[in-house]
Amino acid sequence: MRALPPDLPDGPVLVPCCGTFPELDLLTERLPGREIIGIDLSAGMTALARRRAAGNPLVRVVEGDASALDVTAAAVVSVFGLQQLPEPDAALRSWAGALRPGGLLSVVYWPHSLEPGGPFTVLSDVLRGHVPARDRSWEDRLVAALEDAVLERDEPLSFPMVHPDADTFFTAHTRSGPMRPLADARGEAFIAVLREEFLRRAPEGEWRHRPSARHIVARA
Numbered sequence: 001m002r003a004l005p006p007d008l009p010d011g012p013v014l015v016p017c018c019g020t021f022p023e024l025d026l027l028t029e030r031l032p033g034r035e036i037i038g039i040d041l042s043a044g045m046t047a048l049a050r051r052r053a054a055g056n057p058l059v060r061v062v063e064g065d066a067s068a069l070d071v072t073a074a075a076v077v078s079v080f081g082l083q084q085l086p087e088p089d090a091a092l093r094s095w096a097g098a099l100r101p102g103g104l105l106s107v108v109y110w111p112h113s114l115e116p117g118g119p120f121t122v123l124s125d126v127l128r129g130h131v132p133a134r135d136r137s138w139e140d141r142l143v144a145a146l147e148d149a150v151l152e153r154d155e156p157l158s159f160p161m162v163h164p165d166a167d168t169f170f171t172a173h174t175r176s177g178p179m180r181p182l183a184d185a186r187g188e189a190f191i192a193v194l195r196e197e198f199l200r201r202a203p204e205g206e207w208r209h210r211p212s213a214r215h216i217v218a219r220a
């Protein structure tokens with residue numbers, strides 16, 4: 001959020017993949033008087049986001065696919081959603097294309113984990129025995145997808161994370177996290193097999209780690 005300067009063009013700030021909209025408080029604080037529009041595919045998430053936005057007439061939450069934006073914006077801010085989209089590089093092209101002249105794009109997403117021994121890596125190793133790896137070649141195409149926007153920043157951001165234990169991490173990841181669609185598609189017996197393998201490879205007790213996200217900032 002430190003990338004959001006005051007000198008933005010007119011227009012709304014779009015927040016694709018807003019989830020419950022944790023970005024909202026900082027955005028309203030940094031950009032008073034600005035229209036802010038959150039977009040998320042999930043009805044449950046948008047309901048929670050609307051609850052957070054209640055009482056602020058400048059905020060709207062739209063339930064829908066944020067892969068392609070059909071409005072123009074002063075800024076597009078997205079946190080930890082890009083990697084969930086079917087074609088992230090195409091989405092980034094659309095987000096950059098939505099910017100008005102002088103507008104700003106700020107996107108943070110989870111790249112392929114480079115954290116040996118961390119829970120994301122362990123889980124991905126376990127998954128590899130059962131599910132083909134997702135194509136990650138889109139990560140190399142993100143900068144090109146910005147097209148005419150000028151890249152201002154492309155850097156890792158590292159966050160400390162603490163999970164009470166490996167089982168809690170696995171449950172959150174498969175019930176309310178990015179593996180929920182796989183769990184729904186393959187059923188409980190399959191998830192139980194994954195859980196057992198994951199727990200066998202995981203450390204006992206509290207699990208602390210420091211994964212690295214990627215932050216891309218570009219100006220139209």
Ligand SMILES: C[S@@+](CC[C@H](N)C(=O)[O-])C[C@H]1O[C@@H](n2cnc3c(N)ncnc32)[C@H](O)[C@@H]1O
Binds near residue numbers: 021
């Ligand atoms: C990891 S959450 C991040 C939410 C929020 N930005 C945060 O930082 O907590 C990713 C969000 O992307 C949403 N999402 C996934 N695919 C989407 C799509 N095609 N269009 C809009 N939202 C999508 C999910 O519903 C989920 O709420």
